[in-house]
Amino acid sequence: MHTTTEPVLRVSGLSARIGDLSLVRDVGFEVHRGRTLAVVGESGSGKSITAAAVMGILPPQIKAEGSVFFDGTELLGEPARRRRARGGAEIGYVFQEPMSALHPLLRIGTQMIRPLRHHLGLSRGEARDRALELLEQVGLGGERKVLDAYVHELSGGMRQRVMIAMAISCGPRLLLADEPTTALDPTVQQQILRLLVRLREELDLALVLISHDLGLVARYSDEVLVMYDGRVVEQGLTAQIIEQPAQPYTRALIDAAPRLGRRVDRLPTIDRAVLDQTRAMAGGV
C-alpha cells in the first residue's frame, strides 16, 4: 500500500498572508510516490499560491508559515539559494502562465539547454539532443524550429508544452503542474497526460495536478483536494469524492461542470447560499 510509505511531500498548517490579508489558511496534504493529487477549487481560492509556497517562489511581500516537508527536509525557511537549486531539478513546476515563466528574449533552445547542463552536467551537444527528445515527447518533435524560436513565435498550446518539457527535463521526483493543459486540444491533452502518467510510473514521480477540469481530474488523479477561499473544503480519494462528495460545495462544483451532449440554454452556477455556507464552514467570515 502506498499510503504506508513516507510521502514525498507533506504540507501541513500552511498559511500565506500579505500584511493582515490571508490568502491561504491552514492547508495540509500529502503526496506519495507514483500517485497523483489533484487540486481543484474556485478561481482565486489559493491553488497557485499554495504551489508557489511549496516551490519557494512566493513574491517577497507574501509570507508563508507552516511546514513544507519534502523527502526528509523542511523547505520552508530553507536558504533561497538551496531552494532555487532544488526547484527545477528535484521539483518540477509547470507555471499556470507560460508567458510569465519563459524569457522573451532568449530562444527556447537556450532556455531548455541551460538547466540540462547545470543540473545534469550534460555537454552542449548532449543537452541539445536531450532537449529535442523532450520536445518530441510533448508532441513538438516535427517542429525542429521550436528550439530556435522565441516564445512569442509559438502558439498558446506550444508554449504550454515547452513549459511541460522543461519541468520534466531534469527527472524530478515531484512535479507540480498548474493548469498544464488549458491551451491544448483534447487529443494533445490526452497525449500529455499519458506522458505524465508514464513518467509517474517510470520515475516513481509524485504529481500534483492543479486543474479546473473535473473530467480530467476524475480520469487521471488518485486523490483530490478541494479549495475554497484559501482553505481546504474537502479531500480524499478522487473516485469517492466524485461519486459521493461530502460537501455541498464539491457537489455543486461537479453539477456545474459543462458536459457534452447537454444542450442547455444556461449553465448552472453555484448558489450564493452554498458559497456562504462553505465559507462559514471553512472558518472564514
Add this chain to the structure above:
Amino acid sequence: MDLVLDLDGVGKDFSAGPFFARRRTAAVTEVSLRVHAGRTVGLVGESGSGKSTLGRMAVGLLTPDRGRVTVHGQPLSSLTPKKMRPFRRTMQMVFQDSSNSLNPRMTLEDLLVEPFRAQDLHTRAERRHRAAALADEVGLARSGLARLPHEFSGGQRQRISIARALALEPDLLVADEPVSALDVSVQAQILNLFKDIQQARGFAMLFVSHDMAVVEFISDQVAVMRAGSLVEFGSRDEIFDSPREPYTRTLLDAAPSL
C-alpha cells in the same frame, strides 16, 4: 441577419528559424468564414493550427498576406489609421495569454477605465461608475479595484481582460480561450453573461476554445481547423451529432468528461 465578420480566403505566413535559414511557412493557408450579428461561431482545432492567428486578423491586429477581412461591410485594409481608431471600438479581442496584455503598472480600476478614456467616452465619474459595474459583472470584488494585475490569480486576470473587451460594447468579439483559467462555476457565470449580452445587443462572436463542452454550449455554428485550414464547418448540432471529418470525431472522443 446582419453579416458582421466576413473572412474571405485569408491567409498569413510567418518566417521562423535561425537567422540565415529563415523559412516562411503558412500559419493560416486560406480560410473563409462568416459570423453574423447575434451569432457565435465556435472555433476548435489542433494546437498550432492557426486559430489565434485567424482571430487576430479578424479584428485587424494582424494584416493578412492573402484574402480580405471585412467588418460591417468595411474592408479593414481600406481603413486609414485615422479611421481605424473609432472603428477599433466595434471590434474587441480577449487574448489567449490575456494576462500578458495587461499593463502591469495599472490598477484594476485604471484598466477598466482606460477603454473609455481611449475612446474619449463619458465623464470621469461615469467611467469609474462603469468600471465598478464591469468588475461586478465578471465577479471581481470591488475591494480589488486598487490592486495591480500581478496581485490577482490567473483566472481573475482573465476576467479583467474579459471586462475590458466588453466595456466598449463591441459589435464583434473575438474571444480566444477566454474561460480556460476559470473554475466551472465562474466559467458558467461568464458564459451566461456572454449569452445575455449577445441577446441584448446582438454582437457577433468568434469563440476559440479547446473545451468541446463549452463550445457546444456557446456556439450556433462550429468551425474546425487543422494545419492552417478549415476542415469542417457546420451548425452546432451537425458538428456534435454527426461530424463528417474523422478529425472532428477524434476531438469529440478524446474530450474528458465526467
